[in-house]
Amino acid sequence: MQVGIDRIGFYTPNKYVDMTELAQARGDDPNKYLIGIGQSQMSLADQTQDAVSMGINATLRYANQVDMKTVDLLIMGTESGVDQSKSASLFVKSALKLSPEVRTFEIKEACFGMTAGMMIACDYVRLHPQRSAIVIGSDLARYGLGTSGEVTQGAGSVSVLIKANPGILTIGADHSAYSSDINDFWRPNDSPVALVDGKYSTEVYLDFFKRTFADYQGQTQKQTSDFAALIYHLPFTKMGYKANRLAVDQQDTAIVQRLEQSFTASAVYSREVGNIYTASLYLSLLSLLENGQLKADNLVGLFSYGSGAMGEFYAGQVVAGYTDHLNPEKDLALLQRRQKVSVAEYEHLFNEALRQPEDNVELVSDEEEGYWYFAGCKDHVRQYKQK
Template sequence: MQVGIDKIGFFTPNKYVDMVDLAHARNQDPNKFLIGIGQSEMSVADQTQDAVSMGINATLRYLDRIDKDKVGLLVLGTESGIDQSKSASLFVKTALKLKPEVRTFEVKEACFGLTVALMVARDFVRVHPEQTAIVIGSDIARYGVKTRGEVTQGAGSISMLVKATPSILALNNGHSAYSEDINDFWRPNDSRVALVDGKYSTQIYLDFFKKTFADYKKQKDLATKDFAAIIYHLPFTKMGLKANRIAVADQDETNTKKLQSSFESSKLLSNRVGNIYTASLYLSLLSLLENGNLSAGSLVGLFSYGSGAMAEFYSGKLVAGYEQELDRAADEKMLNRRQKLSIPEYEHIFNEALTDPADGQELTSDDEVGTWYFAGLRDHIRQYKKII
């Protein structure tokens, strides 16, 4: 029985910063950000968008095309949690009006969270093939204004429906995992911004890719040339480029061009959205599907990495007709709806979002009709509303 990804939904907030503007404001050569980091734009979340609201909005992209009564599991992966105890997925489940019998919880392991959710959902559907599962990665990457990590921020969510006989990507059995207790990135309980050792984290990411990629090929008796595409977790697109160079280092010209081309297709959305932590790998997948030229049956390798550190390499095969499940025009429209912020506007919005509003203060959103948003606290309980 094949189990895999049947639907993909994407959401990002309605504001962004242009990297050229940011470079000029920070007295940097724009090419340091455009080429050296590989980013051209960065989505910005104001006070009204958080992991919950973005997860709701991403799932709504496909919710009216599925049988909600068949959903038996909802898992949300995030490192931008809104409560130390209550799962963010419960807020999402309520907004989506899923039945009470749905099992739901939140998982955390830095940027590895959505991969954890996907693998749990895969195994759930294998045991319960008559049911489906919704998995969500939803995050706001924050390092702070005028910090070294500022250019690798972003905000967004990816939601996926996992089911038997999927319409997009059938997941293959097996994986290669590797983990170590490493302090390359972390966020203390008393901080809304992350702490990171950037150069160290990049090296660990690349080391873990080498280990898991080599081990997976050995396990499955595969060669690099067997993959039509290899996609990566992209905290910034240059990181994935470095890993892809490792992947093709010993390949002939034909295979090198093939994997370079697929990587270029996979990075286009991340280049405009920025880092969305748990969902970054799956934004790469969506970008590959929308911008690449892969045929049914193509083998796609996926490298997932979460600082701290946990990595996994696995693969899937594209299902015939997967293109019919995509809506590139709608994704482009969502990106184009965003308001370009001046640097002073961005700094104000960013810093304002580092604290919750006062209890009883009601927030309003300037996004489009139908968008869900965080509306403030009432008796210290988070409130979520839809723009009508």
């Protein structure tokens, strides 16, 4: 029996900032952002979009295509939680009208949270092959206006359905994990934005990739040449590019070309959306599936990294007919529906979203009909509505 991803849904808010315009406003050469960082656009969440609403919207992309009555488990990985105690996944479960018997919880370990949920969900389905699980990664990446990390912000969510005999990607049981208590990135309780040592974080990311990739190869006897694609957590696309260069070092020309082409395909969506923390690796996967040239049984390696720090490498195999379970036209339309905002508008919306809305004041969304949004708090209880 094989277990893995049967459906995948994606959501990003309806506004974006152009990186050329942001660079000019900050007095930087645009190529520093476009080439040096590898970002073209950055999705922006206003006050009405948070981790919960984005997670709902991502899951609704496939909810009507599957039997939701088989779902026993709902896990949400996020570092943008909306409550210090209550799981964000409970709000999502309510909106999706899932059974009260569904087990649900939230996982936090920086950008590793969704991968932790994936491992738990796959193990659960291996033990309960007639059941399925939903795993969501949903985050708002915020470092602050004018900071060194500003260009690596973003907003979005990816949701996957895990089941036996999946339609998209089977996930192997082999994996390599590595963790260490370090301070490359963190967000104190009293800060609405993250703190990061960018250079150090890049060094740790690359070190963790080398360690886990080498260990996985040692465990499985897989060679770099066995992979049709290697994909990465992408806080910004140049980070993954650097890891990929390490992976293809000393490989022959054909292997280098194949893995560089697949990496380019995996970075298409991240280049336009920006950093979405826990979901970034899985946005890379979706981008590869919809923009790459994969065949049945191709082996795809996945590197997950969460600052602080936790890294893991694992692999999956592409399922024959996987394209029947995707909708690239709708994903493209989701990106194209976004409206560009000026840098001044972006700064206003960014600052507004950092503030807690006044209690008992309803928020109004400018999203399209059908999307869910955060409608404010009523008697200090968060309210979510569908447009």
